[in-house]
Amino acid sequence: MEGINKQRIFERNDEQLNEDGDYVLYWMQINRRFQYNFALEYAVELANKLNKPLLIYEGLSCDYPWAADRFHHFITEGMAENLEYAQNNDFNYYSYLEDEPGAGSGLLYTLADDACAVITDEFPVFIIREHNEQVAPKFDIPFITVDSNGLIPFGLTDKAPYNAYFFRKIMQRNFITCYKHGPKKNPLHDLENENDITLSSDFLEKYPRAYSHLDNPTGFINSLDINHEVGKIDLEGSREAALNRLDQFVQNGLKVYDEKRNDPDEEKTSGMSPWLHFGKISEYEIVKAVLEHQPKGWSLDDITFNKGSTGGFFNGDPNVDGFLDEVITWREVGFHFAHHEPDYDQYESLPGWALKTLEKHKDDPREYIYDLEEFAQSKTHDELWNAAQTQLREEGIIHNYLRMLWGKKVLEWTPNPETALVYLIELNNRYAIDGRDPNSYSGIFWIFGRFDRAWQERPIYGKVRYMTSKSTRRKVKLDEYLQRYGNRGSQQALEL
Ligand SMILES: Cc1cc2nc3c(=O)[nH]c(=O)nc-3n(C[C@H](O)[C@H](O)[C@H](O)COP(=O)(O)OP(=O)(O)OC[C@H]3O[C@@H](n4cnc5c(N)ncnc54)[C@H](O)[C@@H]3O)c2cc1C
Known part of the structure; x- marks a missing residue:
């Protein structure tokens, strides 16, 4: 990749290419697509340079934090689609579903033994960030992560942007160049060496291809030791x-x-x-x-x-x-x-003004206090909050405007802001289909002042922005929403 897109490439170790390797390995961790994917594009370029075939590996473990039916269904639907696409287009794609914790350990290193280099997705949060940090020093071939997350390459910022205005300036200066150098629609069309890669029978015996499980994901997912209470939703992960x-x-x-x-x-x-x-x-x-x-x-x-x-x-x-x-x-x-900011998920990463004002108001009396499971089961006194939580619990999503109110009230109804943060991360990441994302942490930490400014000082919130259910009800159209989730939420709460 040339020009501005070089700012997307992160060489995670100093190892030399293994030119005797059988293939270049692309480990598809979060950008689970074959189109418009800079990491795949980079892997294809490297394979062409070395005149090697490319092996794409996509996996799903079963012991990641918050592992649940909801996420497993969504991901496996996408994997089934990828498998079909790879079969129809005849390229080297291997997918694996772990059936018990630890069953897949060693798989990546075994594949890397025969590789010239490993290319994977750069992603700044959750287990992918951890994986990339942990595995990099363990390879004796190059381990390269490529940022295919957005339009503005990570290499174009040199520090954590403290608000949207600061970042927007960088975006505005670079938008046209970045847009004109967007990812290729079908990077695999450029792959020159299309030789088949044969994985050994020993390897496949230990780490069988995901074929049969992808045919019947429900039976497979039911058999896993993951959270079955957070169930499948209507959205399809393809x-x-x-x-x-x-x-x-x-x-x-x-x-x-x-x-x-x-x-x-x-x-x-x-x-x-x-x-x-x-x-x-x-x-x-x-x-x-x-x-x-x-x-x-x-x-x-x-x-x-x-x-x-x-x-x-x-x-x-x-x-x-x-x-x-x-x-x-x-x-x-x-x-x-x-x-x-490696501490992106830590309370202390909030801006100084927010930490100071929240500390000052830490002991302010709270009219309502709920514990995590009361929140989780929509058991608060507030019909609108309960409705939003019911939508999240049952459908894996909350409307954006209500998501802000939802978060602000947890700050108000917990003994202190640190506890509120722990609860919000847990509720968001346990139920939200889009959770465990950099935007999960942006949204949750925004509740406490990240990317925001100081407002008029009030009890509990201090100078952090405040929202009420009453003003939300006045400002936005909610009648149908409350009919749909409100009563159902309260009814459910009563039954629990
Ligand atoms: C407490 C809280 C928790 C949140 N948790 C998540 C989360 O887990 N995952 C997640 O993706 N977003 C999260 N958000 C941000 C935002 O609510 C969602 O991105 C948005 O509601 C998604 O709906 P949409 O795709 O219809 O958005 P649209 O309005 O259609 O916007 C399009 C896209 O722009 C981005 N976007 C929109 N609004 C925001 C925003 N406020 N902040 C950052 N990006 C935005 C998203 O990628 C979104 O898909 C959270 C916000 C709050 C206040």
């Missing part, structure tokens, strides 16, 4: 489902995004976050599809650097501008923050 959803959004939601995005009854946001999280679709594709809906005659020449302000940059349809600010600036500020 790329096809992601592309359909994007298409529906650009045809319907986009033209009213600005006006209706905050109204839960309208359901006019894109709903892309689950597929973005599991890498079934790239941010670049979304931006491209949306820019094609700018008014007739609009071109990249209409873009003007606007010193980090929200409006006046794309200079097209305000709905498109508003949506792009979310999917580029707000999405990526959290990725870049976590990339530069």
